[in-house]
Amino acid sequence: MMKTKKPFFSAKNLTVTPYAVWMVLFVLIPIGLVVYFAFTDANGTFTLENLSYIKRYAETFWLSVELALISTVICLLLAYPMAFIIAKMPTERQGSAILLIMLPMWMNFLIRTYAWMTILENNGIINRFVGMIAQWLQIEFEGFSMINTNGAIVLGMVYNYLPYMILPIYTVLTKIDNSLIEAARDLGSSSVHVFRRIIAPLSVPGVISGITMVFVPAVSTFIISYLLGGGKTYLIGNIIENYFLGSSGAINYNVGAALSLLLMILIVVSMGIMNHFDKDSESVGGGMIV
Amino acid sequence: MSKHLKRLYSFLIFAFLYAPILVMVVYSFNGIKSRSVFEGFSLQWYKALFEDSLILESFSNSLIIAALSALIATVIGTFAAVGINKMKKRTRSAYLFVNNIPVVNPDIVTAISMMILFVFFVSVTKMFEMGFWTLLIAHITFNIPYVVLNVLPKLRGMDNNIYDAALDLGCPPIKSFFKVVLPQIMPGIVTGAIMAFTLSLDDFIISYFNSGTSFQTLPITIYSMTKKPYSPKINALSTLLFVFVLVLMLIVNLRQTRTAKDKKKKEKS
Amino acid sequence: MKKIITFALCFVIVFSFATVLAGCGNSYDATINVYNWGEYIDLSVISEFEKEHNIKVNYTTYDQNESMYTKIISGSADYDVVIPSDYMISKMISEDLLAELDFSNIPNYSYIDEQYKNLAFDPENKYSVPYTWGTTVILYNDKYVSAEDVAEQSIDLLWNEKYAGYILMFDNPRDSFGLALKKLGYSMNSTDKNHWAAAAAELQKQKPLVSAYVMDLIFDKMISEEAYIAPYYAGDWLTIYEQNENVKCYIPSEGANLFVDSMCVLKSSKNKQAAEKFINFMCETDIAVRNAEAIGYATPHTGAFEALDASVTGNEFVYPSKEKLAETEVFVNLPQDILTLQSNHWIDLKID
Numbered sequence: 083m084m085k086t087k088k089p090f091f092s093a094k095n096l097t098v099t100p101y102a103v104w105m106v107l108f109v110l111i112p113i114g115l116v117v118y119f120a121f122t123d124a125n126g127t128f129t130l131e132n133l134s135y136i137k138r139y140a141e142t143f144w145l146s147v148e149l150a151l152i153s154t155v156i157c158l159l160l161a162y163p164m165a166f167i168i169a170k171m172p173t174e175r176q177g178s179a180i181l182l183i184m185l186p187m188w189m190n191f192l193i194r195t196y197a198w199m200t201i202l203e204n205n206g207i208i209n210r211f212v213g214m215i216a217q218w219l220q221i222e223f224e225g226f227s228m229i230n231t232n233g234a235i236v237l238g239m240v241y242n243y244l245p246y247m248i249l250p251i252y253t254v255l256t257k258i259d260n261s262l263i264e265a266a267r268d269l270g271s272s273s274v275h276v277f278r279r280i281i282a283p284l285s286v287p288g289v290i291s292g293i294t295m296v297f298v299p300a301v302s303t304f305i306i307s308y309l310l311g312g313g314k315t316y317l318i319g320n321i322i323e324n325y326f327l328g329s330s331g332a333i334n335y336n337v338g339a340a341l342s343l344l345l346m347i348l349i350v351v352s353m354g355i356m357n358h359f360d361k362d363s364e365s366v367g368g369g370m371i372v
Numbered sequence: 373m374s375k376h377l378k379r380l381y382s383f384l385i386f387a388f389l390y391a392p393i394l395v396m397v398v399y400s401f402n403g404i405k406s407r408s409v410f411e412g413f414s415l416q417w418y419k420a421l422f423e424d425s426l427i428l429e430s431f432s433n434s435l436i437i438a439a440l441s442a443l444i445a446t447v448i449g450t451f452a453a454v455g456i457n458k459m460k461k462r463t464r465s466a467y468l469f470v471n472n473i474p475v476v477n478p479d480i481v482t483a484i485s486m487m488i489l490f491v492f493f494v495s496v497t498k499m500f501e502m503g504f505w506t507l508l509i510a511h512i513t514f515n516i517p518y519v520v521l522n523v524l525p526k527l528r529g530m531d532n533n534i535y536d537a538a539l540d541l542g543c544p545p546i547k548s549f550f551k552v553v554l555p556q557i558m559p560g561i562v563t564g565a566i567m568a569f570t571l572s573l574d575d576f577i578i579s580y581f582n583s584g585t586s587f588q589t590l591p592i593t594i595y596s597m598t599k600k601p602y603s604p605k606i607n608a609l610s611t612l613l614f615v616f617v618l619v620l621m622l623i624v625n626l627r628q629t630r631t632a633k634d635k636k637k638k639e640k641s
Numbered sequence: 642m643k644k645i646i647t648f649a650l651c652f653v654i655v656f657s658f659a660t661v662l663a664g665c666g667n668s669y670d671a672t673i674n675v676y677n678w679g680e681y682i683d684l685s686v687i688s689e690f691e692k693e694h695n696i697k698v699n700y701t702t703y704d705q706n707e708s709m710y711t712k713i714i715s716g717s718a719d720y721d722v723v724i725p726s727d728y729m730i731s732k733m734i735s736e737d738l739l740a741e742l743d744f745s746n747i748p749n750y751s752y753i754d755e756q757y758k759n760l761a762f763d764p765e766n767k768y769s770v771p772y773t774w775g776t777t778v779i780l781y782n783d784k785y786v787s788a789e790d791v792a793e794q795s796i797d798l799l800w801n802e803k804y805a806g807y808i809l810m811f812d813n814p815r816d817s818f819g820l821a822l823k824k825l826g827y828s829m830n831s832t833d834k835n836h837w838a839a840a841a842a843e844l845q846k847q848k849p850l851v852s853a854y855v856m857d858l859i860f861d862k863m864i865s866e867e868a869y870i871a872p873y874y875a876g877d878w879l880t881i882y883e884q885n886e887n888v889k890c891y892i893p894s895e896g897a898n899l900f901v902d903s904m905c906v907l908k909s910s911k912n913k914q915a916a917e918k919f920i921n922f923m924c925e926t927d928i929a930v931r932n933a934e935a936i937g938y939a940t941p942h943t944g945a946f947e948a949l950d951a952s953v954t955g956n957e958f959v960y961p962s963k964e965k966l967a968e969t970e971v972f973v974n975l976p977q978d979i980l981t982l983q984s985n986h987w988i989d990l991k992i993d
Contacts (some may be wrong), residue, residue, distance in 0.1 A: 096455070097451035097452065097454050097455040098451070098452050098455030098456060098467070100448050100451065100452070101448050101449065101451065101452030101455070101516065101520075102452075102467075104448060104512070104513070104516065105470050105471070105516070108486065108489070108509060108510075108512075108513040109470060109473050109474055109513060110470065110473075111489060112482075112485035112486050112488060112489045113473065113485055115485065115488045115489055115492065116481070116484070116485045116488060119488060139992065141992065142992045160385065163381055164381070164382065164385050167378050167381065167382055174629060174632065177625060177629065178625060179382075181621055181625055182386060182389075183389070184621075185617060185618065185621060186389050186390065186393060188570065188574075188617040188621075189393065189610060189613060189614055189617065190574055190576070190590070190591055190594060190610070190613065191574070191576070192576055192591060192594045192595055192598060193396065193594060193606065193609075193610040193613070194392055194393070196594075196598050196606065197392030197393065197395055197396045197610075198392055200395060200399070200407040200408065201391070201392060201395060203408070203865075203867055204867050205408050205865050205866065205867050206408060207395060207408065210408060227806055229853075230852055230853045241388070241389075241392070244385075244388075244389070245389075294476075298476070298478055299478065299479065301478070302478030302479065302480045302481070304480065305576070305577075305595075309598060312851075312852060312853030312854065312855070313812045313853055313854030313855060313991070314848065314851065314853065314854060314991070315991075316988070316991040316992045319478075319480050320991070321988070321992070322480055322484065323480070324988065326484050326487060326581065326715075327580075327581065327708065327711055327712070327715075328707065328708070328711050328984070332980075332981060332984035332985070332988075333711050333714075333715065335488060335491075338484060339484070339488065342480070342481045342484055342485070345478060345480075345481060346477060346478075346481050349476065349477070349478060350476075353476065406865070407861075407865075408865065425688070426700065491715055501718065501719040502718070503719070584718060584719060585674045585676065585699060585701055585712075585718045585719055585720055586672070586674055586699045586719065588701065596679070596701075596702060599679065599704055599856065599857055599858065600679045600680060600702075600857050600858075601680065601857055601858070601860035601861050602861045
């Protein structure tokens with residue numbers, strides 16, 4: 083192999099050129115523009131004023147993080163056993179099971195979220211059904227109010243992103259070497275012990291990627307909060323949307339960019355924390371195997 | 373976990389995942405225009421759907437954007453992966469870092485960053501409006517990284533000796549690439565292309581911020597339908613989409629199991 | 642499997658190009674982009690126009706003036722015909738967004754009632770052709786709302802704690818603040834910042850009672866009795882009433898908003914003539930009748946008014962009496978500082 087001193091411009095890397103140009107033009111420059119807009123005012127002069135809006139929307143940020151975290155935890159609790167059950171199925175049935183998990187994801191998420199509107203309404207399917215049972219049992223039933231609450235938003239998040247949690251956990255679980263588990267069993271470990279000392283640590287990478295795949299879209303959503311929150315709850319995604327396509331009549335790219343920048347930093351930081359956990363667990367798990 | 377508990381749990385999860393879809397499907401056959409009362413069976417909403425030129429047009433727009441963006445992204449991404457694979461570790465990780473930005477960033481941030489670029493460009497040049505081209509560029513941009521991520525592992529796992537042998541035997545590099553490398557990484561390219569196609573077909577957030585007026589994709593039309601008085605046409609539409617996806621996946625799955633069985637048979641014999 | 646997928650993909654690609662080619666099959670003389678309110682036209686009118694004039698219409702909708710305006714000034718839109726309300730028209734005129742119409746291309750303009758010409762938002766009537774008019778009303782379902790609560794015909798009904806969780810509210814700041822300002826006895830066009838702060842507090846107070854902030858979803862929610870009380874536009878009430886006769890309405894005694902929505906052509910339009918043809922087509926008597934029947938709003942078109950059923954034109958809410966109209970107020974274009982204040986208060990309401 084020849085050694086080239088300038089890998090960026092050598093003929094060998096010519097195949098990368100269109101890609102490099104594209105990514106600079108449409109990924110790096112736009113991000114640069116977000117940063118530029120975040121620190122300037124409408125006339126293009128430097129200002130830190132946009133950042134003061136972060137203080138104004140601190141509670142909204144916190145609410146978005148809170149709802150996204152709750153959804154992520156629920157997804158994890160629901161997904162882990164499911165992934166485990168599928169991973170333990172006979173191989174030929176695993177494929178169909180995963181297919182069934184993925185199928186809803188292929189439907190447009192707007193339609194799926196919209197469907198929940200009709201289920202959760204005061205006159206929706208759940209309330210009608212429970213009402214019918216109550217009537218049959220001759221019990222007074224006032225109806226649950228579910229739609230247009232934060233609970234409905236969390237439900238929408240869990241529903242939309244649950245498959246994103248199941249799939250990566252399933253993938254790592256299938257990769258765990260069965261002989262390892264059998265060996266532990268032979269050495270007299272209980273099932274609980276095997277799970278705690280072998281399966282759980284080894285599945286951490288799947289859990290981590292599941293968490294990011296659920297948390298990131300959940301924390302930045304503006305559709306789920308709009309459709310299932312009745313326009314009463316603004317999450318940070320709604321605020322950003324408002325500043326760019328504003329229905330409240332105030333478009334302000336600068337403030338919107340500042341908030342987006344913060345959102346981006348929030349994601350990077352949380353992923354950094356996640357990766358930190360990941361490394362720790364790998365070393366622990368590695369130690370276990372040896 | 374006991375067997376019954378496992379069954380019950382799987383059943384509940386699948387019920388949760390499929391309940392809304394079932395509801396959509398059932399009410400698409402509703403005889404009346406209601407989303408809570410079911411009265412009589414009818415196909416009228418399917419008929420209405422096929423008479424709605426707005427929906428049909430946006431559906432064909434979606435297909436056009438998805439096919440074109442997947443095609444272009446696959447070409448750019450595959451060549452990029454070949455180049456990146458040959459790079460030294462540090463340059464490669466720099467490239468991969470940039471590659472991951474659109475994957476990791478929340479969609480809304482990617483969307484508004486591109487919107488700022490386009491609006492900025494439009495206001496400076498006054499040359500064109502947001503529309504087909506901005507939408508296509510945006511879709512290609514978020515598709516490329518997925519192609520790269522799918523092709524790269526195949527390149528790594530490839531046996532380089534065959535390529536070197538082809539070169540040694542006097543085959544020109546370009547021809548050896550097409551004859552030797554491409555067939556080996558084809559599965560990665562196909563997976564990447566399919567992923568790009570479906571991501572693009574399904575995308576709402578990035579299209580919502582970067583589409584103009586004359587060219588709207590299906591998800592944008594669906595979004596505007598959710599803001600209007602209810603029409604069971606949306607149910608009919610989702611039922612058809614679901615059936616389409618179901619059939620496609622069943623075919624793929626059947627093929628898979630059949631090849632798996634064939635393999636087993638061969639192994640036995 | 643690979644082959645199947647490749648095949649499927651090729652199929653889709655070929656199919657999509659086929660559709661493009663098929664689309665090119667019938668060539669139109671011109672294309673115009675029409676941006677209208679949702680549920681604001683008889684859709685068959687569009688295809689009829691396309692056939693008759695061989696002009697392709699890209700028809701899209703918005704659900705509030707503000708989002709239409711945002712789309713236009715962001716430069717992301719190339720609309721030809723838009724149908725904004727009064728105050729938005731004056732704002733767009735002042736910002737030089739609208740084109741002066743060539744009325745020789747719109748002979749049907751003569752059908753428009755003199756009463757709706759040269760209004761304050763377009764004093765010399767150079768930019769707009771009135772399409773509909775009406776007032777805001779308060780809708781209530783008399784199955785659930787007791788007669789004594791509506792006896793006063795007041796805006797206060799929207800703040801009545803008895804109906805907490807069954808009240809809907811406009812999802813746009815101009816209409817919502819208009820109601821709150823009127824409730825407090827101020828002008829909807831007040832420029833006193835204290836009035837706006839008081840109105841904002843009033844909306845905050847209402848928020849726990851509100852089931853949802855919505856626009857066109859009001860139709861479903863009122864018809865299916867998901868909610869009992871809502872403010873909306875008189876013409877839409879008629880559409881709702883036709884499907885659920887329990888939904889009644891009244892024009893609030895504190896005074897309602899009178900609006901006129903007019904067809905305008907944007908300055909950036911590349912097909913001004915085709916756009917004017919479209920406006921003229923919309924003003925043909927039979928077309929105006931069909932639109933008025935489909936959407937239920939009051940028409941300023943004299944020919945259509947005469948042709949419409951007397952039960953519609955005699956309706957006291959859709960076509961209110963002169964005395965009632967005297968109590969109404971038309972929105973004017975607010976100064977920028979008040980608009981900023983309004984949107985800040987609105988966002989505060991939503992994030993609280």
